Amino acid sequence: MAEVIGVRFKNVGKVYYFDPDGVQMPKGSRVIVETARGVECGQVAMANRQVADGTIVKPLKKVVRAATQEDLDKLERNRKKEKEAYAVCLKKIEKFHLDMKLIDVEYTFDGSKILFYFTADGRVDFRELVKDLASVFRTRIELRQIGVRDESKMLGGLGVCGRPFCCSTFLGEFQPVSIKMAKEQGLSLNPTKISGTCGRLMCCLKYEQKGYEEFGRLTPRPGSLVKTAEGPGVVTEANVITGRLKVSLQKDEAAPPKVFQREDVTVIRAGKARDGGRQGGHKGDKKVAE
Structure with missing residues (x-):
């Protein structure tokens, strides 16, 4: 184990590990450190903590000193x-x-x-x-x-959801985003609907993907045969985020589907995954992809 602090050099940038040399550095304080670009003044984004040796690249550079008023x-x-x-x-x-x-x-x-x-x-x-x-x-x-993604990160702005850009507010670094993620999240595949202001696929497709995968394992797919309090039926529509299901009951298939929550049904036979199945989430609810 090694004691480190995390230092960030831009408002929303990557966090780099440094050796505090036994000095307690509170989060938010300024420190002077030596980097590949020379001596820099950064802000402590992560206070002193112990991390596994395998998570750091040695040798770890030590903090030169806490920033003085003259440095600021x-x-x-x-x-x-x-x-x-x-x-x-x-x-x-x-x-x-x-x-x-x-x-x-x-x-x-x-x-x-x-x-x-x-x-x-x-x-x-x-x-x-x-x-x-x-x-x-x-x-x-x-x-x-x-690139255009870096431009958006530096300049900032408002996304199609009405909130400040994720990249300029809390995303430390960019991650690869694929059209497959939009498919799995039940979004429109129209490029203008799933692209950010920068013209690239929206970053939220990536960092929300894990949540969709976890909820997706709990949510019956469209086509699944399920047991409900009103009898067996087939799932016609599913929202993996809210857990809301529309089920066509076998006792009256001509009637409109009824709404159930996923925890209130039991899967008898899982439906097959298929492209275009209505398994939407909150981005659809926010009309980002509607």
Whole structure:
């Protein structure tokens, strides 16, 4: 076992482990650490705890020190300089007629490098831009092309559900999302209905998939023969999240299906899984996929 703290360098970014060197670091406090990019100031996202040796990559770098007021003031000065650098870079991009969209600017804590994040449809020859920016700021310049999902994470916004983007509020890193997840969650396969503002499949399809799988094991599929308090019947529709079933009773098949909860029925014969079966969840209820 090893004692570690988790440090995050962006508001909603990946958490990295560091060795606190025996010092208690409360959650939310600022610390100075050494990273591959140099000395950085990060925020403690996870206070001191013991973790298994197999979950960390050794050697684990130690925390340099707790951040001082001087460090925090320097961080604030960097934020102001980033806004100025953003304005300068926009003018330079226009000057060189480059087909790129500037997204964000980031100063390293010690000011030894400035990172400019941008999106573009293809490769961009920005060599002259880098030279010009270096002559203005007199420091190392790095231009980093990012994807549309990273752009949404940096800029933030509201999703089709009306809530702030998941990626910019609580998702630390992106996970692969597949169209199969939308099928299993009973959603419309229209790309415009299951895609986020970034144009990619919605992140919630991934992190909610586990819940659908767990509830799906408890919920009879459409086509299942079940025993109810009013006699046997066949499940015609199922909602895996609410557990609400519509059952066509065998004693009166011409009558409309009756509604039961999954805990109130017993499966006699499981139905076969099939694409297009109505096994929806709350995203349908929120009209994300309706």
